Amino acid sequence: MKKSCTPVPDRTFVMGMIEMAEFAEIINTPTANRYRDALDAKFVERNAELKRTAA
Numbered sequence: 001m002k003k004s005c006t007p008v009p010d011r012t013f014v015m016g017m018i019e020m021a022e023f024a025e026i027i028n029t030p031t032a033n034r035y036r037d038a039l040d041a042k043f044v045e046r047n048a049e050l051k052r053t054a055a
Contacts, residue, residue, distance in 0.1 A: 007046045014039055 004010045015036065022032040 004046065005050070007043055007050075011039060011043045 018027075018032050018035050018039070021027045022029060027035070
């Protein structure tokens, strides 16, 4: 997501992979939630960076 010019598709893809891994019981729910939180933080960071660049 760091280099993406539009991070929404990347976030959607990664969130889907987390959901699939949780459903397949590859990762447990607390781990999936930590990944989701980290993904949300990176998403917000990248959006803020893009807004600063555009301004």
